[in-house]
Amino acid sequence: MDNRILIIEGISKRYGGLQALHNVHLDVQRGEVHAVVGENGAGKSTLMKILGGIVKRDSGKVYFRGQEVNFISPIEAIQAGLSVIHQELSMLPTMNVIENVYMGRMPSRFGRINWLTAEQDTRRVLAQVGLEIDPYTIVNDLSISQRQLVEIAKAISINASLIIMDEPNSSLAGAETERLFSVIESLKQQGVAIIYVSHKIEEVLRISDRITGLRDGEYVDTIRKAEASVEKIIRMMVGRELHRENIHVGHALGGVLLETRKLTGPHFADVSFTIRQGEIVGFAGLVGAGRSEVARAIFGADPFTSGEIVFEGQPVRFHSPAEAIAHGLAMVQEDRKKLSLFMGLPIAFNMALAEMPRQTMSRSGIINYANVTRILTEFVNKLNLKFGDFDDPVSSLSGGNQQKTVLARWLATKPRLLILDEPTHGIDVGAKVEIYKLMHQLSLEGIGILLISSELPEILLMSDRVVVMREGQVTGILNRSQLSEDVIMACATYNVHEITAAAA
Incomplete structure (x- = not known):
């Protein structure tokens, strides 16, 4: 009997001049924790967004629960039983926890929201992730780690048969991470499949059943936990020691x-x-x-x-x-999305933001863009920043490359x-x-x-x-x-x- 809940065949995706994915394939079994590893720009997050109905693939096929699917929206994926916890948190900060957990699917009767049911269900899933907060708390008043746990609770609340976790513990402390691993084990025992995307090799070795490596947008290999080691995973990710x-x-x-x-x-x-x-x-x-x-x-x-x-x-x-x-002085802050980056503006603008005032010609007030570009190019090479074009929005970059953009901004000021x-x-x-x-x-x-x-x-x-x-x-x-x-x-x-x- 075929125990695979997800099959991916030949997935490809291009963003302008950047080939994000090329002919990627993998499969996930029911009740399995399947880790996906790779460097920044390897295509991990792009693949997860395709599976979650956020990004449209250029080619390839996806089979979910035995049926070929082509989700055109996150809601469609959720209704099918597939939930995604994204690396960049996708919460509405001015709404409360209940509204975020049940976004787009609030329990209602005769056109009226049943707040009591929503509150009770929210408390239940918050307890599962060990988060003791008032469910009416506005998300903007939560810490990053608390928001991360709310995202995990949201995924659990839809009773998904496959949950994709893209760097789910990137903002969690040790005790919170242990709670996350306990939740994952519980879900696994219930037959829920987990795709676990992480840069942390030690935790991948600890919780995964199988590990798939991506490099430069292409499939490298899939190995079982018994075959895995730190050195072997690193070689899958970067192709070198x-x-x-x-x-x-x-x-x-x-x-x-x-x-x-x-x-x-x-x-x-x-x-x-x-x-x-x-x-x-x-x-x-x-x-x-x-x-x-x-x-x-x-x-x-x-x-x-x-x-x-x-x-x-x-x-x-x-x-x-x-x-x-x-x-x-210069400071690279922890929450790059909230405190450092203008997500809809070009990569070049985000990198040059701190340096441009220093490159203004004193008399004319005109910015010396040629010099700014030279400086930016220097730090692109130093940090091995991967992107298509300077004019692309910084939101098109992977989380790691967004962080490199912030680093380049401050290093250009020569602090x-x-x-x-x-x-x-x-x-x-x-x-x-x-x-x-x-x-x-x-x-x-x-x-x-x-x-x-x-x-x-x-x-x-x-x-x-x-x-x-x-x-x-x-x-x-x-x-x-x-x-x-x-x-x-x-x-x-x-x-x-x-x-x-x-x-x-």
């Missing part, structure tokens, strides 16, 4: 570039640390520890109530990011201090290595880097020192010789008095 152990090695540092003294704000208190020229200082801690809030206060994006910031030996207090940029908040969020292993090498090169050039990351291996790999925060306070500052996952987690979860012994 990757060595990360010696990317960032110690080198001579310059003088103190940035110092905060007892910096205090709405979500943090008494934060003191330094960054030297050429030093990469990692910021570690659990979600809600206050790391991003401290960085935004330094950058002038959020206020602070007391304390002092000293930059290049001078006390400063930036009242806006524009002031910080003028002084030589002396670069704040990176989750810089490899949504980026595949090959692109991560490229960004790590770039960070190391920038540090050799004397640029100080404040690296905020929820991935402990990234913190351990790239940091010269690590500042650990817990509930808005610094609970440990660790030298490279002291670094280990155990010590960092001790600092992130215990009180200050217990850390001293743990770090020793």
Whole structure:
């Protein structure tokens, strides 16, 4: 008996001059977790959008539950029993959780919405993903991780027989990720099939039954979990071995570039640390520890109530990011879609946004576009950014290439201090290595880097020192010789008095 719930044959898709997919095929069995891996630009998200009825394929066939299908809208896919959780969250921020979970399918009777039924069902699916919130909460008031869990709850609510999860835990902390894996196991036991798209090889090895690799829009191979290893998956993704152990090695540092003294704000208190020229200082801690809030206060994006910031030996207090940029700071923020990118505008505009005012000819006020293009091309090559044309909207890029666009924007300003908040969020292993090498090169050039990351291996790999925060306070500052996952987690979860012994 054929146990396959989904069969894909010869799927191809082109965007202008960019061949996103070429003759891709795979199949998914009932009750199976089938991982799909590949670098940015490999075509993973495009394939998922085709399956979910968002993007029209150029050629090929799709069979779902034994029938050939050609979904022309997400609603049609949902009605057939196929749900997609997208990498870029697709929620309506001004509506509440109930309205987002039941978007387009609110329970009603005689033309009136049955809010009691909707509320009860929403509470049930929220409980399944371990999210304890009021279902009438406006989505804009939720954190990124909470929104991600609401998206997962929404997919569960339609009782789908196939759920596609495109980077579903990209914004989740450790405990939330464990809850997600528990939900996936429960769905699997119920016979629900899962397509799991992820850049995180360790979790792919942990939860998948089979793994399919895509590279440059083409099918590479499908292997069973028993055959898989980190090295084999990396070779499927990038076609080569990757060595990360010696990317960032110690080198001579310059003088103190940035110092905060007892910096205090709405979500943090008494934060003191330094960054030297050429030093990469990692910021570690659990979600809600206050790391991003401290960085935004330094950058002038959020206020602070007391304390002092000293930059290049001078006390400063930036009242806006524009002031910080003028002084030589740059910041890549975590939520690129909400805080950094203009999704409908061209790639070139998004990359050049911070640099264009500096390329204005002083007398005429005309922007030197030739020089801007030269600068952008330099960083396109450095970051290996994959796209069709500079005039394409930035929304046409994969999540990882969108992040590279933001990186290019700030690197073009030649900052002396670069704040990176989750810089490899949504980026595949090959692109991560490229960004790590770039960070190391920038540090050799004397640029100080404040690296905020929820991935402990990234913190351990790239940091010269690590500042650990817990509930808005610094609970440990660790030298490279002291670094280990155990010590960092001790600092992130215990009180200050217990850390001293743990770090020793």
